[in-house]
Amino acid sequence: MIIQVINQITTDSSKPVSLDRGGLFGDGFFTTGIIVEHQFCHQKLHYDRLVKSAQKLQFTDFTLSAIENNIVELCQKHQNAGIRISISRRQTQRGYAISPRAEYDCTIHLSDLTDAPIEFCELIDANTSVSYNKDLAGIKHLNRLDSVLAASEVLTKHQEVLMYHEDLVICGSRSNLFINIDDVWLTPKLDRCGIEGITRRRVLKMFKQQQIKHQITSIDRALLDQASDAFVTNSLIGIWPAKSINGRALHNKDSNHFKKLVTRK
């Protein structure tokens, strides 16, 4: 363990220390995507998410232009990559409250573009609950300890765990969920918890375009048990059909087809 001391005692130091509130409070937001063949895939959706998150978390005067310019350069340099763009708040003032003079940091993480995952996943219930807060719901903010603990329950490469708020299933540890019941595709409402994923949004758009019956709704355990087909989504994977939910087999008739329509690229 490395111990670092940050001395903000004013009599000891001449100028105030600017504190990274991302690390102090998780005070920020991010998006995760991929660069394929020098293109940042679905960049408009990623940039829209960043702007919307900034508004909801009161990052006033947040602008994209410098970030966009940087990404253009990075895309020229790197053919394929995983990319995470994080924005956090910085200020000299102590305590939780946001200072009117807060500054923002942007960190862009580039990583190897991982292969598309193995063909099917197995969905099982997580022990870790999803965090519930109507004021933070939907946003991909930096408060992700629930996902950290849930993702640590995943034991194999073909597993994803399902996170609940009480009796309602909300999402996977790193994905959104779609299930089919009686030829209607259902996905959990995210107005109280969970993240509105970019691939989720693309799937919903595809459903509308293809006139596929679907509903954004509350899904409890009893309803989940009726699913005949299911898949999870995220920007690194695209659509990942689920071969089973808690050991009960599914048919993947439609989800295999959708996988080709909404690719991660």
Add this chain to the structure above:
Amino acid sequence: MIIQVINQITTDSSKPVSLDRGGLFGDGFFTTGIIVEHQFCHQKLHYDRLVKSAQKLQFTDFTLSAIENNIVELCQKHQNAGIRISISRRQTQRGYAISPRAEYDCTIHLSDLTDAPIEFCELIDANTSVSYNKDLAGIKHLNRLDSVLAASEVLTKHQEVLMYHEDLVICGSRSNLFINIDDVWLTPKLDRCGIEGITRRRVLKMFKQQQIKHQITSIDRALLDQASDAFVTNSLIGIWPAKSINGRALHNKDSNHFKKLVTRK
């Protein structure tokens, strides 16, 4: 805005980058206290909290000794200070899941010891809800966006805002709450949300020692409206009597007395 690029693409860089998961996911925990006359006040309670948080958040093999040694030195050097001790996780592996080879960072922030606050506070309802998660409740972890948004609603130096989960009051933006109804002191249950504060624990101990009737319970808005006396607590303040709740005046008969029994020192 400063933009930093962290390149983890393995073909580009020889060795893997160690990522600060405190900033990435709020993956860590902290405690906030005071140093008075070269003593870290209530240090046993602070250290106990750190160990308990480490256990709950799966910081395996976390040990205090190096931190304790550092604090001993800092206390020799500084007569009075505010102190925050933060522990976060670091690993080279991407994604939410905790690596078995995670390393820990400790950051100790020293700041000016602020004056005791003005004599009374006014409690008003926050618009921001408290985050609800039974697996994270009670812990002073780094996922504090709810407190950030609520504390930003505080408009004056003598205000504290009350945070709710649905109809239940849970805490202040930076404090725990105690209210008196019919000569019984009530404080919200924190098994689903909120932080178990160190001053809250000291108040409960004092109640037991002095045989003062008290109860840890659910407090809804109707019950809150019946309070005749109230105070909030934290380690920087001690006990802060509330002169009113949402504009309704309180008498502070007992809370003024308790303030002398449970000081911040």
